[in-house]
Amino acid sequence: MTLGPDSEVIWRWGDAALTATLVDTWLVMGLLTLGAWWLTRRLSEGPSLSRWQHLLEVLVTGIDDQIRQVSHQEPGRYRPFVGTLFLFIAVSNLLEVVPGFTSPMGSLSTTTALAICVFVAVPLYGIAREGPVAYLRHYLTPSWLMLPFNVIGELSRTVALAVRLYGNIMSGTLIVAILLSLTPYVFPVLMQLLGLLTGMIQAYIFAVLAMVYIASAASAQRASRRGRRPTDGGNDHG
Amino acid sequence: MDSLTLIGMVSVVTAGLTISIGCIGPALAEGRAVAQALMAIAQQPDEAATLTRTLFVGLAMIESTAIYCFVVSMILIFANPFWDHVAATGG
Numbered sequence: 540m541t542l543g544p545d546s547e548v549i550w551r552w553g554d555a556a557l558t559a560t561l562v563d564t565w566l567v568m569g570l571l572t573l574g575a576w577w578l579t580r581r582l583s584e585g586p587s588l589s590r591w592q593h594l595l596e597v598l599v600t601g602i603d604d605q606i607r608q609v610s611h612q613e614p615g616r617y618r619p620f621v622g623t624l625f626l627f628i629a630v631s632n633l634l635e636v637v638p639g640f641t642s643p644m645g646s647l648s649t650t651t652a653l654a655i656c657v658f659v660a661v662p663l664y665g666i667a668r669e670g671p672v673a674y675l676r677h678y679l680t681p682s683w684l685m686l687p688f689n690v691i692g693e694l695s696r697t698v699a700l701a702v703r704l705y706g707n708i709m710s711g712t713l714i715v716a717i718l719l720s721l722t723p724y725v726f727p728v729l730m731q732l733l734g735l736l737t738g739m740i741q742a743y744i745f746a747v748l749a750m751v752y753i754a755s756a757a758s759a760q761r762a763s764r765r766g767r768r769p770t771d772g773g774n775d776h777g
Numbered sequence: 778m779d780s781l782t783l784i785g786m787v788s789v790v791t792a793g794l795t796i797s798i799g800c801i802g803p804a805l806a807e808g809r810a811v812a813q814a815l816m817a818i819a820q821q822p823d824e825a826a827t828l829t830r831t832l833f834v835g836l837a838m839i840e841s842t843a844i845y846c847f848v849v850s851m852i853l854i855f856a857n858p859f860w861d862h863v864a865a866t867g868g
Binding site: 609703706709741748751 | 840847
């Protein structure tokens with residue numbers, strides 16, 4: 540039994556090994572990129588839209604709404620990063636129902652790479668919005684005594700992001716594999732359905748947490764907005 | 778008892794202990810979180826969307842502690858580094 544697609548070697552040439560993780564990641568990336576390229580070739584503004592354009596618009600407005608609700612900011616700058624994270628994880632987890640495809644999220648290397656992307660994006664967005672000095676001052680709040688804890692918190696939440704996604708997806712695959720040897724036919728299918736649900740929820744949670752971390756680096760700006768938040772009326776989006 | 782048997786025995790027992798103790802806390806916490814969220818939704822049905830979103834994110838945070846225990850126990854059973862080391866050196 541294996542813990543994820545990392546140990547499934549498809550093709551080996553010397554020391555370089557082509558693992559199932561790599562192949563499946565490129566499959567998802569190719570699917571997303573080609574799909575987006577093909578669909579955006581023929582966008583229209585008329586009254587009759589193609590069904591694929593409807594799909595894209597539902598996705599983009601949905602992601603925008605969620606970003607707006609979580610961060611209380613305009614979604615424009617965050618949409619590319621957070622939306623890509625969500626779509627990539629969601630499509631990888633959805634494709635798990637295709638036989639022979641194992642979600643790349645079941646490998647700790649993929650989830651670590653995604654978590655490191657979030658780890659790098661948080662200071663980048665923070666500095667881009669407030670400047671380096673104002674951003675670095677966040678580490679000294681509420682007092683300079685908290686500096687080590689702030690740094691440790693930043694590191695540990697990155698580890699938590701990676702292990703949470705990996706553990707959830709890997710456990711789903713593993714439980715199906717164990718059940719296949721105990722009670723074949725019906726019960727593994729139910730667990731796989733549960734795995735689909737878990738995969739979607741985990742994709743959503745990963746994106747929302749990334750957004751929360753990025754937005755919390757702007758707590759100074761948010762504090763000034765907090766006074767008029769009730770008048771903004773948050774519940775008309777939902 | 779040679780060291781390989783000992784390592785295997787300790788690993789299996791520890792994996793069982795890890796997952797059993799590690800599940801109790803998150804299970805209680807998730808039950809409490811869901812109960813509170815249901816009560817809040819019952820009192821303020823208008824805020825159901827916000828409450829549900831916060832509940833899901835909170836549940837994921839709580840559940841990750843159980844997932845850590847699960848990952849540790851899986852490593853102990855299927856990818857135990859001490860077992861691999863002893864098996865490789867033939868000790």
